Amino acid sequence: MNGKTQMTVLMDQATQLRSMAARSRASVIAITSGKGGVGKSNIAVNLAIKLASAGKEVVLLDADLGLANADVLCNIDLPANLSHVIARKRELSDVMVKAPGGFHLIGGASGLARMADLTDHDRQRLVLALAELEQRADIILIDTGAGISPNVLSFTRAADHVLVVTTPEPTAITDAYAVIKVISRDNAERRISLLVNQTRSIGEARVVHDRISKVAKQFLGVPVLDAGHMPADEQVAMAVRRRTPFVIGAPRCAASFAVSQLAMRLEQGVGHQLDTGGFFHRMSRWFRK
Numbered sequence: 620m621n622g623k624t625q626m627t628v629l630m631d632q633a634t635q636l637r638s639m640a641a642r643s644r645a646s647v648i649a650i651t652s653g654k655g656g657v658g659k660s661n662i663a664v665n666l667a668i669k670l671a672s673a674g675k676e677v678v679l680l681d682a683d684l685g686l687a688n689a690d691v692l693c694n695i696d697l698p699a700n701l702s703h704v705i706a707r708k709r710e711l712s713d714v715m716v717k718a719p720g721g722f723h724l725i726g727g728a729s730g731l732a733r734m735a736d737l738t739d740h741d742r743q744r745l746v747l748a749l750a751e752l753e754q755r756a757d758i759i760l761i762d763t764g765a766g767i768s769p770n771v772l773s774f775t776r777a778a779d780h781v782l783v784v785t786t787p788e789p790t791a792i793t794d795a796y797a798v799i800k801v802i803s804r805d806n807a808e809r810r811i812s813l814l815v816n817q818t819r820s821i822g823e824a825r826v827v828h829d830r831i832s833k834v835a836k837q838f839l840g841v842p843v844l845d846a847g848h849m850p851a852d853e854q855v856a857m858a859v860r861r862r863t864p865f866v867i868g869a870p871r872c873a874a875s876f877a878v879s880q881l882a883m884r885l886e887q888g889v890g891h892q893l894d895t896g897g898f899f900h901r902m903s904r905w906f907r908k
Contacts, residue, residue: 644753645678648760648885649778652785653794655686655765658816659784661855662878663762664692665866668720669882670758677722678715678756680749682774683764687727693718694862700726704748711748719867723756766794767801775802780810780885782846786817787827796831803841812844814881817851824848846884849877 650666652659660683667679680701681689690697695718703709711725718724752759761778763771775781781802785795799811813831815824824847832843852874858865866875 645756645759646780647753647778648758648780648782649763649775650760650782650784651763651771651775651798652765652783652791653767653796653798654791657765657784657786657791658849658855659765660688660762661692661859661865662784662814662816662849662881663760664689664718665864665875665878666882666885667718667722667724667760668864668866669878670760670885671721673882673886675757676755677758677760678725678752679718679722679760679762680725680752681727682761682770683727686764689724689762690726691862692859692864693724695719695724695726697724697726700728702728705745707744711751719864725752727762767798772801776805776807776809778809780812782812782814783843784814784816785827785831787815787819787823792827792831796834799831799835799841799843800839803835803839810844811841812846814846814849816849818848819851821848847877847880849874849881 650659650663660681663679667677671677679689681687682701687700695716697714697716699709699714701714704711704714715723715725761774763774765771775798783795783798785791795813799813802809802811813828815827818824818827825845828843828845832845835841835843850873852865852872854869854872855865855874858868861868865872866878869875
């Protein structure tokens with residue numbers, strides 16, 4: 620592709636992006652954590668099911684580009700994933716599959732960690748592919764990787780709302796605050812909330828949230844909303860071993876009730892979209908940097 624032809628393609632894609640921006644779009648919630656092993660992906664999958672059960676069109680994007688596992692939790696064998704879209708081997712509709720509980724899943728994959736190596740054309744293709752989601756869904760959940768890598772931050776900074784998952788462990792709390800600190804550096808308008816997982820009591824969860832919220836407000840000037848807590852529940856581990864989401868396998872367990880409460884909080888306003896141009900617009904700005 621010569622320079623003139625490539626420029627024409629990019630201009631056509633920019634026009635398509637502006638056209639998409641004029642339409643209604645989904646609320647975008649990025650689910651992230653400071654460290655791995657805090658139950659982030661499990662929460663993302665079960666939350667997607669709960670939101671879908673309320674009549675919402677929900678898409679879960681597994682954006683953990685190195686260690687994607689949402690398909691494993693759902694016992695799904697994916698014929699293709701996001702890497703095939705970027706490689707021009709599949710369209711987005713080809714890699715989006717119906718998951719248990721009624722939501723749609725787009726699987727991530729290894730081999731995409733070095734986003735900076737993509738050409739401008741490939742980057743625009745990825746943005747356009749993700750932009751399609753905003754036109755076909757009510758809610759987009761993004762299960763990011765853990766930590767503060769550029770890939771993680773690209774998705775959290777492009778979301779309307781970032782749900783940070785932690786546990787009461789001191790290392791998890793420290794890493795959760797680190798994520799909030801890095802995310803908030805660009806001073807963009809987005810909501811940030813904290814969900815405390817694997818708690819022994821409501822009181823323990825409140826202590827964790829109050830600690831992080833107080834420090835974030837004092838030193839970062841950032842409000843951290845309370846997204847609630849998830850109790851330690853043996854049904855969760857059993858569900859993972861069975862590869863069946865716990866809201867389906869054990870709908871009356873304590874963890875399932877907590878996910879229902881989380882979905883209700885999000886529906887009541889925590890996760891509503893902000894007037895900042897849309898997910899794909901913010902992603903495109905990041906890719907242009």
